[in-house]
Amino acid sequence: DQQVKQNSPSLSVQEGRISILNCDYTNSMFDYFLWYKKYPAEGPTFLISISSIKDKNEDGRFTVFLNKSAKHLSLHIVPSQPGDSAVYFCAASEQTGANNLFFGTGTRLTVIP
Amino acid sequence: DSGVTQTPKHLITATGQRVTLRCSPRSGDLSVYWYQQSLDQGLQFLIQYYNGEERAKGNILERFSAQQFPDLHSELNLSSLELGDSALYFCASSVRLSGANVLTFGAGSRLTVL
Numbered sequence: 001d002q003q004v005k006q007n008s009p010s011l012s013v014q015e016g017r018i019s020i021l022n023c024d025y026t027n028s029m030f031d032y033f034l035w036y037k038k039y040p041a042e043g044p045t046f047l048i049s050i051s052s053i054k055d056k057n058e059d060g061r062f063t064v065f066l067n068k069s070a071k072h073l074s075l076h077i078v079p080s081q082p083g084d085s086a087v088y089f090c091a092a093s094e095q096t097g098a099n100n101l102f103f104g105t106g107t108r109l110t111v112i113p
Numbered sequence: 114d115s116g117v118t119q120t121p122k123h124l125i126t127a128t129g130q131r132v133t134l135r136c137s138p139r140s141g142d143l144s145v146y147w148y149q150q151s152l153d154q155g156l157q158f159l160i161q162y163y164n165g166e167e168r169a170k171g172n173i174l175e176r177f178s179a180q181q182f183p184d185l186h187s188e189l190n191l192s193s194l195e196l197g198d199s200a201l202y203f204c205a206s207s208v209r210l211s212g213a214n215v216l217t218f219g220a221g222s223r224l225t226v227l
Contacts, residue, residue, distance in 0.1 A: 004155070032213040043115060043203055043218030044156070051212055089155065099207065099214040100146060100169055103155040 003027045004092050006104035014112050019077040021107050023090030026071065030092040034101065035064060035075045038087045047088075048075070080111045116140065117206055117219035125225045131192040134222045136204030138185055144168070145187040146216060147179055150201040162187055191224070199226045 005024045013019045023033075031052045036044035050057040050064045050073070057064050063076045077084055087108045091101040116139035126132055138145050143164040148156040158171035162181035173179075176194075181187040191198060201223050205216035 002155075006155075009153075034213060034215065041220065043117070043205075043220050045115070046210075046215050046217065049211065049213040049215065091156075093214050100158045100161055100171065101156075101214070101216055102158070103148075105153065105155040 001026075002105075003030075004090055004102045004104040006088075006090055006107050008107050009105070010108045010110070012110045012112060013080045015082055016079045019075075019080045019084065019109055019111070021075040021077075021088050021090075021109065023073050023075075023104055024071055025073075025090075025092055025102075027092070027094065027102075028071070029094050030102075032093045033064070033066060033073050034091045034093075035062075036089040036091060036103075037084075038089060038106070044089055077109075080109075082111045082113050085109055085111045115217045115219060117204060117217055119202075119204055119219035119222050121222055122220065123223050123225075125227065126194060127227055128194055128196060130194050130226075131190065132194065132224065134189040134191070134202050134204075134224075136187045136189070136219060138187070138204070138206035139217060142206035142208070142217075143185065144207045145181055145185070146205045146207065147173075147187070147189050148203045148205065148218075150203065150221075151197075152200075156203065159189070194226045196226050199224055 034049040035047040038044040090104040118137040147159040159173040161169040
């Protein structure tokens with residue numbers, strides 16, 4: 001049962017425009033949400049996180065929005081750059097001692113120069 | 114460089130065989146997490162160790178086992194391999210950042226079962 005879902009397998013955006021990546025979840029016990037970026041032949045690297053008690057967190061060009069009532073979060077990248085082309089994974093952690101992350105299936109972002 | 118080291122990077126083997134994947138977490142990190150990424154799938158949590166003890170188990174098959182040694186490196190053993198076990202296997206260690214448990218991943222071990 002996939003608790004974290006990314007329904008768009010791919011997204012193409014022009015350089016300089018906004019990229020919006022979406023993620024939905026089903027488990028209301030998730031307390032933190034994270035975004036990771038993955039380049040080919042590398043492991044996922046952490047981008048940004050948000051606590052379930054907040055609705056927005058910003059770090060430079062990256063902003064994550066959380067809508068708890070809709071169980072939906074999104075990652076905004078503004079402006080998009082060709083180096084942002086990668087697979088983006090949404091992840092979430094539960095309020096338990098294990099703290100392992102549940103991942104979505106990823107969205108491949110292509111930023112066109 | 115994430116500081117998490119995984120070997121081997123690539124491994125090709127045959128069905129029915131047994132392989133061992135190795136992971137060294139970042140210096141000082143006590144946790145090791147193992148994840149599997151099959152084609153076009155997200156990362157599936159397999160198992161977590163903390164300071165040598167198993168902490169949590171995910172969707173890990175009975176044919177798979179893991180351990181963490183006193184020097185904190187970990188090994189994931191995959192036996193009676195099947196074609197469907199072909200995947201990327203990642204290990205990670207963790208750090209708290211602003212309350213979130215952030216996993217830092219190694220570059221992965223790509224297993225191909227023929």
